[in-house]
Amino acid sequence: RKEVEQDPGPFNVPEGATVAFNCTYSNSASQSFFWYRQDCRKEPKLLMSVYSSGNEDGRFTAQLNRASQYISLLIRDSKLSDSATYLCVVNLGPQKVTFGTGTKLQVIP
Amino acid sequence: DVKVTQSSRYLVKRTGEKVFLECVQDMDHENMFWYRQDPGLGLRLIYFSYDVKMKEKGDIPEGYSVSREKKERFSLILESASTNQTSMYLCASQGTGDQPQHFGDGTRLSIL
Numbered sequence: 231r232k233e234v235e236q237d238p239g240p241f242n243v244p245e246g247a248t249v250a251f252n253c254t255y256s257n258s259a260s261q262s263f264f265w266y267r268q269d270c271r272k273e274p275k276l277l278m279s280v281y282s283s284g285n286e287d288g289r290f291t292a293q294l295n296r297a298s299q300y301i302s303l304l305i306r307d308s309k310l311s312d313s314a315t316y317l318c319v320v321n322l323g324p325q326k327v328t329f330g331t332g333t334k335l336q337v338i339p
Numbered sequence: 340d341v342k343v344t345q346s347s348r349y350l351v352k353r354t355g356e357k358v359f360l361e362c363v364q365d366m367d368h369e370n371m372f373w374y375r376q377d378p379g380l381g382l383r384l385i386y387f388s389y390d391v392k393m394k395e396k397g398d399i400p401e402g403y404s405v406s407r408e409k410k411e412r413f414s415l416i417l418e419s420a421s422t423n424q425t426s427m428y429l430c431a432s433q434g435t436g437d438q439p440q441h442f443g444d445g446t447r448l449s450i451l
Contacts, residue, residue: 261437262437262438266439272444273429273442273443273444274442275442276439276440276441317381317382321436323436325370325389325395327384327433327440329382330381331379331380332381
């Protein structure tokens with residue numbers, strides 16, 4: 231089993247839709263979690279951290295389920311500009327960071 | 340904001356050349372990383388460093404070496420470039436181990 235797994239997509243959704251991505255991780259000792267956004271041919275950029283209690287930033291909501299070992303990202307009211315690849319990241323501890331391979335989102339007019 | 344600067348956005352080199360990729364961060368971060376990213380393979384860790392003069396191999400260190408003489412600078416060296424090292428190279432820095440990494444703009448390296 232891979233350390234971090236994501237559905238590669240693509241997820242094709244209309245503008246205004248709500249879309250959710252999941253990311254599963256294998257090591258129950260994982261300590262911190264993040265979502266990154268990566269545009270085509272650009273570097274990954276931090277979108278948001280994921281906290282145990284769940285957290286929201288505008289249209290984006292991130293949640294952590296330690297019991298089932300997954301994190302999720304929910305995007306409400308999708309915009310064309312949300313089209314990108316979303317990477318989940320799991321930190322096991324110092325110097326042990328694992329990136330998922332990403333989920334591609336395409337928002338359609 | 341964290342600023343991670345990579346020396347070149349695009350680079351073209353020939354097979355057999357020694358290639359240097361430079362990365363500088365301005366946040367006094369302890370940890371720095373070099374990745375390569377290829378279509379369908381995601382980010383793969385080449386080397387990382389958790390302090391000056393300290394380095395650890397990542398998942399794919401073969402054909403690469405690194406240097407960290409100063410805290411803010413982490414260099415990736417391709418000892419003898421080969422065509423299979425054509426890729427996007429990304430440098431990242433990180434404060435403590437539970438913080439997110441911050442990436443430079445990336446270097447698109449082509450080996451002819």
